[in-house]
Amino acid sequence: MPSGFLSGPLFEDRLELWHGRLLEPEPAAGLVVAVDGGEMAGFAYLTPRPDGRVLLDNLHARPGRTGSGIGGRLLRHALAWAAAEHPGKDVCLEVLRANTRAIAFYERHGAVRTGERVGLFEQGFELPELEYTWAAGSVSTASSSAAE
Template identity: 75%
Template sequence: MEIRWGRRDDAAEIAALHTESWRTAYAGIMPADFLDGALLEDRLELWLGRLAAPPSGAALFVAATAAGIDGFAYVMPGPDGRVLLDNLHARPGRTGSGIGRRLLTRALAWAADEHPGRTVYLEVLRDNTRAIAFYERHGAVRTDERVCRFEQGFELPELEYSWPVTP
């Protein structure tokens, strides 16, 4: 497995993985009609847009094998000066194999190099206990709790986790 930069031609594969990951991780957490609906089309639009015109200071890393993409991490400057780990996904069925750890390590190292002194944070749904345990095992600390409002008309409690800045 190689951790490499994401490319424009990765958009469809990333969107499919993103959809599969959400449908697996969020089953019973997010409304079924949302997960079973046009989620793939929504994720494809997101990734086509991000890869066609990447935001300044953002990075996409993919875990690639000869068979395809098994995970990805997307990091970007947040509106408050911190760095947002907006996505970290490993292919369902491959979780626990080190993909997430390698992507997280790469994303945190990149953030430290490109945005020195800035805190890296993420938002995770409160009921996504497997992801929360992963982040805590890898040094993240809970820094906030709030409600996430989805444009599709539902709300879910979410937690914010951050990695302390190391000198």
């Protein structure tokens, strides 16, 4: 993302987004939180899309916890949640093309690249992104067998 956004309005932008998500949650959205030793170790957020799929909109491990297995466990729980709450629906995500570590993670966990485009961000910039999908039939399988 542009350095001006990262060093500027990023915090306020995310604070506003999460304030809305937590205080006025979408009825069919889900938040999966990993807690370890009494502190939040990571989270995943999913929301249904108008096209009938479920969007894995966020999946984050706490800094310093990447590579510890938290992400894989979060992903398995997120996919299991999607299969239970939105049966028969594909789960998709969008990832910046430059985020090669995340791309490798999703591919290791069974996601299939289903699109490539330029993402238009509401903050006024564009970046190349990829779309990955877990097909509905594979979601329960991926959620039970994925390993970090």
